[in-house]
Amino acid sequence: MYPLHSHSALLLLACAIAVAASTRTVFTPHTSSLDTVRPVVFYHGMGDSAHSKGMEELFDSLRAFAPEIFIHSVSLAESEAEDQRAGFFGNVNHQIETVCEQLKGIPELSKGFNAVGFSQGGQFLRAYIQRCNDPPVHNLVTVGSQHGGVSDIPGCVQADASCRLMRTIARSGVYSGYVRDHIVQAQYYKDPKNLATYLSRNIFLPDINNELALKNTTYVRHLTSINKLAMFMFMEDITVKPKETAWFGFQDENGDIIELEEQDQYKENWLGLKTMDRAGKLSFELFQGEHMRFSVDEFIDNIAIPYIFELETVEEGKKRKQKNMERYRQIQKEQQQRQQSGMNDQTNILNRFNDLDQTLQTTLG
Ligand SMILES: *[C@@H]1O[C@H](CO)[C@@H](O)[C@H](O)[C@H]1NC(C)=O
Numbered sequence: 106m107y108p109l110h111s112h113s114a115l116l117l118l119a120c121a122i123a124v125a126a127s128t129r130t131v132f133t134p135h136t137s138s139l140d141t142v143r144p145v146v147f148y149h150g151m152g153d154s155a156h157s158k159g160m161e162e163l164f165d166s167l168r169a170f171a172p173e174i175f176i177h178s179v180s181l182a183e184s185e186a187e188d189q190r191a192g193f194f195g196n197v198n199h200q201i202e203t204v205c206e207q208l209k210g211i212p213e214l215s216k217g218f219n220a221v222g223f224s225q226g227g228q229f230l231r232a233y234i235q236r237c238n239d240p241p242v243h244n245l246v247t248v249g250s251q252h253g254g255v256s257d258i259p260g261c262v263q264a265d266a267s268c269r270l271m272r273t274i275a276r277s278g279v280y281s282g283y284v285r286d287h288i289v290q291a292q293y294y295k296d297p298k299n300l301a302t303y304l305s306r307n308i309f310l311p312d313i314n315n316e317l318a319l320k321n322t323t324y325v326r327h328l329t330s331i332n333k334l335a336m337f338m339f340m341e342d343i344t345v346k347p348k349e350t351a352w353f354g355f356q357d358e359n360g361d362i363i364e365l366e367e368q369d370q371y372k373e374n375w376l377g378l379k380t381m382d383r384a385g386k387l388s389f390e391l392f393q394g395e396h397m398r399f400s401v402d403e404f405i406d407n408i409a410i411p412y413i414f415e416l417e418t419v420e421e422g423k424k425r426k427q428k429n430m431e432r433y434r435q436i437q438k439e440q441q442q443r444q445q446s447g448m449n450d451q452t453n454i455l456n457r458f459n460d461l462d463q464t465l466q467t468t469l470g
Contacts, residue, residue: 144175150224154189155180175213193271205237235324244333253350254295280306315375329377335388344396391429
């Protein structure tokens with residue numbers, strides 16, 4: 106229909122998992138240690154559903170090592186299509202209530218579980234912990250999540266009609282009555298130029314981040330009770346703005362990143378994150394590449410072994426994180442150089458795509 110569609114594959118504007126095929130098996134654990142592995146609960150991302158091909162591939166990869174592992178994938182509807190739709194449309198507070206009821210009703214989880222949330226599923230599982238945590242979470246792993254909010258509504262996969270509809274509606278005003286109660290992404294949108302409106306009108310994120318005047322001590326008690334909060338950021342994420350939101354980072358009015366440690370959120374310990382940090386419970390983790398792009402091997406090495414099977418030694422963990430951090434620094438350096446030489450093609454293509462997207466939305470709506 107229009108020429109830029111052929112470039113869109115490069116942009117990878119997808120929040121659903123795209124897992125690459127596994128090519129090697131480095132991990133051969135002692136089977137006995139995995140017989141009693143904790144159950145695990147997954148929460149899919151925007152545009153994805155509980156039992157999509159990508160999700161099932163990950164579950165299978167866990168079962169390959171621990172055949173007995175109990176896996177539950179959070180679903181908000183009977184059908185996959187309806188579950189996917191619930192990722193765009195709905196009231197997140199109601200959805201979290203449903204998740205609380207759902208998890209409480211599963212006998213296999215009654216003694217606690219590890220939790221893995223992809224993209225927006227990450228902050229929703231954190232909300233589960235803060236509001237319910239019954240049964241309790243041991244480790245929470247969030248992957249490319251929007252803990253600190255987003256300064257723009259995330260982009261869509263090409264053919265995703267629900268996502269396009271969501272964006273069209275969101276453009277009518279993210280804090281307006283209908284949108285703020287019905288569009289999921291509006292409920293973690295945080296406008297850096299309009300924080301007062303965000304605080305008074307957003308129905309989910311300010312509450313769950315304990316940013317309002319009245320701090321909820323239950324949130325702090327529940328969150329600090331977990332064993333580990335591991336937060337993965339994608340080094341080259343261009344879908345989520347800013348990508349540092351995965352680590353509770355946010356942008357100021359000028360677009361500069363304010364890291365967690367510089368925020369009152371941390372300094373005044375609104376959620377107990379400082380307490381957790383000092384107790385070694387926070388883990389700032391990295392995945393290479395664009396939003397939600399990782400291989401099964403990367404999933405096993407960085408998530409399953411350290412946080413689901415808990416078979417990584419402290420020393421191994423340090424080495425793994427150091428390696429990821431070195432790669433990140435290298436990528437940051439390369440990006441700076443590209444920007445300086447005005448050769449940032451990816452950004453140029455993205456800007457053109459956004460323009461086109463805008464034109465299309467205007468035509469549609
Ligand atoms: C704090 O959160 C808990 C759990 O969601 C809720 O039951 C309680 O009413 C909240 N307290 C305040 C003061 O909002």
